[in-house]
Amino acid sequence: MTDRExxxxxxxxxxxxxxAIVGAGAGHTGGGLSCLDILNVLYNRILNVSxxxxxxxxxxxxxxxxxxxxEALYAVLADRGFFPEADLKTICHYQSHMVGxxxxxxxxxxxxxxxxxxxxxxxIGMALAAKMxxxxxxxxxxxxxxxxxxxxxxxxxLAAAHYKLDNLTAIIDHxxxxxxxxxxxVMSNEPLDEKWRAFGWAVKVVNGHDYxxxxxxxxxxxEIGKPTCIIANTTKGKGxxxxxxxxxxxxxxxxxxxxxxxLAELDAAEKLLQKExx
Amino acid sequence: MFxxxxxxxxxxxxxxxxxxxxxxxxxxxxxxxxxxxxxVAVTSxxxxxxxxxxxxxxxxxxxxxxxxxxxxxxxxxxxLAACGKKSFGVSPGCFLxxxxxxxxxxxxxxxxVPAVLIGISSGVSYGALGTTHHSLHDLAVLRAINNLTVxxxxxxxxxxxxxxxxxxxTKPVFVRFGKAAxxxxxxxxxxxxxxxxxQLRDGNDVAFIATGETAIHALLAxxxxxxxxxxxxxxxxxxxxxxxxxxxxxxxxxxxxxVTVEEHMVHGGLGEACASVLLQGGVGKPFRIVGIPxxxxxxxxxxxxxxxxxxxxxxLSEVAVKLLK
Numbered sequence: 001m002t003d004r005e006x007x008x009x010x011x012x013x014x015x016x017x018x019x020a021i022v023g024a025g026a027g028h029t030g031g032g033l034s035c036l037d038i039l040n041v042l043y044n045r046i047l048n049v050s051x052x053x054x055x056x057x058x059x060x061x062x063x064x065x066x067x068x069x070x071e072a073l074y075a076v077l078a079d080r081g082f083f084p085e086a087d088l089k090t091i092c093h094y095q096s097h098m099v100g101x102x103x104x105x106x107x108x109x110x111x112x113x114x115x116x117x118x119x120x121x122x123x124i125g126m127a128l129a130a131k132m133x134x135x136x137x138x139x140x141x142x143x144x145x146x147x148x149x150x151x152x153x154x155x156x157x158l159a160a161a162h163y164k165l166d167n168l169t170a171i172i173d174h175x176x177x178x179x180x181x182x183x184x185x186v187m188s189n190e191p192l193d194e195k196w197r198a199f200g201w202a203v204k205v206v207n208g209h210d211y212x213x214x215x216x217x218x219x220x221x222x223e224i225g226k227p228t229c230i231i232a233n234t235t236k237g238k239g240x241x242x243x244x245x246x247x248x249x250x251x252x253x254x255x256x257x258x259x260x261x262x263l264a265e266l267d268a269a270e271k272l273l274q275k276e277x278x
Numbered sequence: 279m280f281x282x283x284x285x286x287x288x289x290x291x292x293x294x295x296x297x298x299x300x301x302x303x304x305x306x307x308x309x310x311x312x313x314x315x316x317x318v319a320v321t322s323x324x325x326x327x328x329x330x331x332x333x334x335x336x337x338x339x340x341x342x343x344x345x346x347x348x349x350x351x352x353x354x355x356x357x358l359a360a361c362g363k364k365s366f367g368v369s370p371g372c373f374l375x376x377x378x379x380x381x382x383x384x385x386x387x388x389x390x391v392p393a394v395l396i397g398i399s400s401g402v403s404y405g406a407l408g409t410t411h412h413s414l415h416d417l418a419v420l421r422a423i424n425n426l427t428v429x430x431x432x433x434x435x436x437x438x439x440x441x442x443x444x445x446x447x448t449k450p451v452f453v454r455f456g457k458a459a460x461x462x463x464x465x466x467x468x469x470x471x472x473x474x475x476x477q478l479r480d481g482n483d484v485a486f487i488a489t490g491e492t493a494i495h496a497l498l499a500x501x502x503x504x505x506x507x508x509x510x511x512x513x514x515x516x517x518x519x520x521x522x523x524x525x526x527x528x529x530x531x532x533x534x535x536x537v538t539v540e541e542h543m544v545h546g547g548l549g550e551a552c553a554s555v556l557l558q559g560g561v562g563k564p565f566r567i568v569g570i571p572x573x574x575x576x577x578x579x580x581x582x583x584x585x586x587x588x589x590x591x592x593x594l595s596e597v598a599v600k601l602l603k
Contacts (some may be wrong), residue, residue, distance in 0.1 A: 057362060104389060111360060112389040115380055121350045122385055125357020125365070128342060132318070132363070152381075155347035159354070162345075 001044055003211040004277050009079065010040050011270040014239045015263055016075035016088060022259050024071070024092035026100060030236040030249035032072035034175040034208070035142060038232055039076045041214045042140065051081050054108060060137050061126045063111050065119020066144035066173060067101040068251070074098065074106070082108035117150025119143065120170055124159050127168040127227075140169045140218075146178030149187045154199070161200030166222040170201075170229050173208065175236035179250045196229040208232030240265055279458060279581040280498075284591040287501045293461040293494075299437040300398055300455045304329035306441040307366060311340050317445065318342060318358055320367045322351045327457075328368040328398045348373045352381035352395070359386075359393035364445060371397030371413035371454055372404070379419055386450045387425040394444040395452045401491065401541030402570070403456040405580040413454075414570050417518050418546025420452055427472060428518040430454045432493035433463040436516045439470035456491045456541070458580060463493060463514060473520040481509030484598040485529035488539035489515045489548045491580075492568075492589050496539050499594035510598065515548060523555045530561035535601040537566050539589060544569040564601045568594060 001009070013036055021027030043049070047060040064073055071091060078085045083106065090096035097105035101114025111122055119141040127139040143153065160168055172192065180186050189195070193203045202223035206213040217230050236250070237243030240262040243252075254262060280288065288295075296302070311317035311333065319325075320342045325334050334341045342358070344351045348369050355367035367374070374397050375382065386393050397416060404411035420428050427449065431437040437455065444451040463478055470476070478493065479500050486496035493514045500510035511533055513525055530536055536556065538549035549567030556565065568588055576586045584590055588597060 061361070111356070111391075112384060115384050117349075118353055118381065118385055121353020121381070122357040122360070124350070125354035125359070125363075126361045127357075128354065129358050129361035129363050132339065133361075152349040152353065155344075155350035156353065159344055159347070159350055163342075 004273060006040055006044060006211050008270060008273045008277070010037055011239070011266045011273065013040060013072070013075045013079060015266050016078065016085065017071045018254060018259060018262055020071045020075060020088040020091050021253055023089045024100070026092050026251070026253060027071045028068040028251045029253065030177065030243060030246070031066060031144060031173065031175065032069040033238045033240065033243065034234040034236045035066070035069050035173040036072045036238070037209045037211065038142065038171055038173065038214060039072055041211060041218060043076050043080050045215050046218045047140070049108070051107060058135060058137050061110050061123070061139045063119045063123050063141045064102055064113055065116065065141045066147055067113035070100060070102050073102060077108040116144070116147040117152035120153050120156035123168055124156055124163070124165060127165040128163060130167050131165070138167050138169065140171065142171045142173060144178070145172055145174045145176060145189065145192070146183050146186065148172070148189050157196065157199040157201070160227040164225040165227045166225055168227040169218065170227065172229065172231045173234055174231050175234045177236045177245065177247045177250065179247070181247050192231050200226065201229045202226040203229045203231065205231045205233065208234035209238055239269065279584070281590070281592065284498050287498045287591060288461055291497070291501050293463070296434040296460050296462040298457050298459050299431050299434060300329050300457050302434040302437040303396065303441055303455055304333060306438045308333045308336065310441070310445050311337050314364065315340065316362065317364045317366065320344060320351055320355045320358070320365055322346055322348050322369045324369050324398065327370065328396065330368060348378040349381050352378040353385050355393045355395070356381070356385035356389060356391050359391035360389070364392065366394045366396055368396040368398060370411070371400030371416055372411050375413055375416035375419060383423050387423050390425055391450065392448045393450055394447070397452065397454045399457045400454045401456055402575065402580045402583045403458065405578055405583050408577070409575055412575060414543040414575070416454065417540070417542050417548065421519055421546065421551065425450060426519065427451045428454070429472065429516055430490035430518055431516055432490055432514045433460045435462060435464040435466065435468065436470065436514065440516065443472055454490060458491060460491065461494050463497065473517045473522060475513040475515045475522040475525040478512040478514055479510065481511045482533050483508040483510055484535045484537055484602065485511040485513065485533035486537050486539060486594065487513045487515050487526060487529060487548065487552055489518065490541055492539040492541050495584070495590050495594055498591035499598065502591055502595045503598055508598070518548060518551070521551055521555065526552050526555045527559045527561060530556045530559065530563050533563065535564040535598065537568060537594065537597055537601065539594060540569045541589065542569050544571055566597050566601055568597055
């Protein structure tokens with residue numbers, strides 16, 4: 001799939017994400033849209049997982065540490081055929097396993113997440129298991145930048161470097177906003193690149209909406225003996241003009257008219273891409 | 279730990295001193311790990327206190343050291359288990375079940391990975407080190423988490439059996455150990471089944487339902503009370519979850535009074551679990567929970583703390599006699 005084709009898919013996935021959130025009456029809109037391109041690249045270009053291979057012990061592992069962006073993840077999984085798109089309509093509904101954070105009841109989910117600061121330690125265990133078994137699978141996690149205030153991430157940061165886990169990649173969805181406002185105001189964590197380098201990680205900084213850059217960063221061989229941290233600079237609410245860089249859309253649910261407007265913008269983006277591709 | 283009178287009673291009952299349950303755990307785990315390379319121990323600078331230094335020396339590739347980082351320890355233990363390892367996260371009970379409780383709840387139990395957590399030097403094993411090092415809350419919090427088997431072995435036999443069970447378990451397991459040498463309470467042919475109490479002594483006057491390192495004191499008290507003409511039942515309730523409700527109800531129905539004994543705060547542990555079973559089962563007998571009261575624990579070693587709060591042959595005998603009056 002070309003970059004353009006993936007971008008086109010992303011407009012569809014953004015629509016699915018927004019519709020799922022509206023259907024659920026709850027959700028994490030801004031962060032879902034900020035990490036959607038990353039998920040799109042992971043599941044369509046990087047991870048060797050599919051509904052058919054998901055039970056294979058040699059599959060790559062992906063653990064979404066920022067579990068609240070579950071609607072975007074479920075949209076991508078539905079698109080990859082893990083379950084029907086219609087299932088997205090059951091998110092947060094009574095007796096649906098599609099609760100507001102990932103659970104292993106849903107095909108394609110490795111671990112139950114949602115409390116922050118859990119994904120990276122879990123992935124270290126997974127990466128260590130791969131090393132012990134001389135297995136070639138890679139382990140990926142996606143962290144929010146606000147999530148980095150959880151101390152467990154830094155315990156894990158030490159351990160991953162200590163054990164030279166070059167089969168581990170942590171991607172930071174660096175959208176610079178969290179529920180209360182700018183991350184720099186809530187709890188400043190910059191410079192992120194220097195911090196992770198100081199912890200012994202190989203660090204790459206990319207535009208988290210640039211398909212070529214994301215693909216290159218995620219597919220390049222790891223620096224031998226070092227875990228990789230990809231700081232993906234993203235825009236919270238990406239793809240919907242009135243949601244971009246607005247903290248209230250962290251878990252804002254669009255009204256009927258806002259959804260209509262958002263879908264119209266995404267339709268327009270879709271048409272533009274289709275025109276460019278002709 | 280024992281007064282001269284208690285030691286004499288142990289001798290009279292033919293009890294032989296074993297070793298620390300923690301030593302039994304470490305030996306058993308290493309034995310299993312030698313034939314199963316998938317067994318991995320995870321320690322938080324705790325291999326010495328977990329008696330796993332020989333394990334680390336003999337099986338270095340099967341031990342993961344995470345440093346003093348208990349949250350990371352549980353997360354890593356979960357990740358290893360999710361990728362096919364039989365992981366044992368080993369850390370002092372006080373830190374493991376407080377600092378990393380969220381990881382236990384989510385990464386292990388909610389994600390339903392077959393990991394084992396070992397709380398070492400639990401209860402007031404680190405007595406004189408103070409409240410920071412006590413775990414008197416662990417049974418209460420772990421009972422309130424879904425999808426976790428909780429085992430508190432009373433002696434070396436139960437310890438070994440608990441580890442053999444945990445090594446084969448396909449669901450999360452927590453095992454709580456102290457570090458004092460324990461009398462052997464069971465014969466080797468005793469049947470051990472998770473969720474089933476082991477009756478150490480039969481009787482219908484008072485039923486002692488005890489768990490972990492307190493069970494010996496209940497057994498000694500029953501011996502002492504027999505000399506006063508009282509026949510007491512003693513149950514070693516090694517499984518806190520699942521709980522042997524049948525044995526509890528039977529004891530409540532057949533005995534004149536029930537005394538529970540635990541190295542845990544009186545809130546939320548074995549005692550309140552038994553009270554709930556009895557009350558909901560319609561059994562109303564004189565009942566007393568012996569444990570650590572809701573106060574700043576008295577300073578002292580484990581033996582001092584036990585004696586202070588009546589977790590002793592003498593203390594438990596006194597409680598039983600008063601309850602029957």
